[in-house]
Each structure stands twice: as structure tokens, then as C-alpha cells.
Amino acid sequence: MDSSVPLLLLLLMCSSIMVEAQLKVYNLRASNLPTVILLTTDAYVTVSSGSTSLGKTSVRYNDPNPWWYEEFSYFYAEENDMLTLEVYDVDLLFDDQLGVCQRQLKVGTYQHDCFLTKGGTLHYTYTLG
Template identity: 75%
Template sequence: MESNVPLLLLVICSLNMVEAQLKLYNMRASKLPTNIFSTTDGYVKVICGSAVLGKTAVRNNDPNPWWEEEFTYFQAQENDVLKLEVYDSDILFDDLLGVCQRQIKVGTYTHDCYLDKGGTLHYTYTLG
């Protein structure tokens, strides 16, 4: 009689690796840094695991931008790292204002992330 243990282990392992839909939305920032020459021209680059999902539009001269873009990723897995990089767009090179990283969990969550160079990124994600 053959053992069903290998089949059972395969089923259990596949349950832990189920892919789910990630939806990232409602991104906004507050109090992004300004200087005497200009106000921040902010945008956000979105990464989940090793996949680059894209970036938002640049919001020119706005220390409190709100981005309308929503990002969806169908191959997300619980405990993948969601990474949001906030930049100030400039002519020669873009300045990194800060990075927000967190392991994603099933459900809907709203987070605030304090940026290294000042300001806060606010966002919501759903994994399900």
C-alpha cells in the first residue's frame, strides 16, 4: 500500500504559497520637504517582492500631494515585502526622500510611513 504522505505534504505546501491580489491605493503625502529654491515635485515608485509595479505621476510644487493611481498585482503572496520609494523629481537626478517597507498580510490596512528626509507617506492596501 502506497503512502499518501508525499501528496499531503504537497497540498499543505501549496496552500501556504497561494497567490493573491494586492491592491495599493489612496496614496498621499504630507509635509514633504521644501527649500528656498523649490517645493517638492513628488512621486512614488511601487515594488512588491521582486516585481516593479510602476510609479505615480509627478505632483509638481506640492508638499502635500495626493496620487490617484492604484496599483494591482495578481501574484502577491502574504509576507511579500511591499516597498514604496518616495522621490523628489529634479532635472539632473531625482532625490530619494524615503523608503517605506512592510510585509503584507491578508486584509485591508492603512499605514503612515515617516520619510527619512521629512514628511509622511500615507497609503492603503488590500491583499485578498
């Protein structure tokens, strides 16, 4: 029997194993969020990994450049999962979505800027490891 066959089988088995890792999302802040008729944005962010919600930040009232101190952790994240951050403005009837940021997870630590569809930028850092 060719000795390369068992090695090939081992490589195929190892490549199909998904490695779970801890995801940490932190350092969330926004800049230049939109103002509508003299009303400054009351913003918060929801965070999810794949189909799992990791939670949401507190609301930062009347701040076009909010900074959130919450950190989000998830112990079952996998490389190539989709990280989704959604920015909302609190309103009386329903909250307006200012934009969605999505990124496929990679192992390591990364800082990203995401341009929101209704104006402004979300800045965040994540670590997968």
C-alpha cells in the same frame, strides 16, 4: 499504520503551498514633504511587490501635501512578500529619494503611515486578498 501519519503529511503539504492573491495599492498621499530653499517638492512614488515593479505615480509639482489617484494591482502577490514604496523629488540632474517604506504583506486591508527619512509622511492603503 498509524492514522495520524497521512494527516500529518497532508498538513505539511498544505503548509508549503504558497497562495497567490491580488494585491491592490491605493489611496497614496503624502504630508509635510520638505521644502529646500523656497522650492517645494515635486514628488512621485514608485511601487513594487517583491522584485516586481508595479509602476510609479504621476509627479505632483510644487505640493508639500500631494495626493495621487493612481491604483496599482498585482495578481501574483503572496502573503509575506515585501511591499516597497519609494518617494522621490524630481530634480534636473537626478531625482532625490525622500524615503523608502517597506512592509511585509498580510491578507486583508490595511492603512499605513510611513515616516520618510528626509521629512514628511507617506500614507497609503493596500488590500491583499
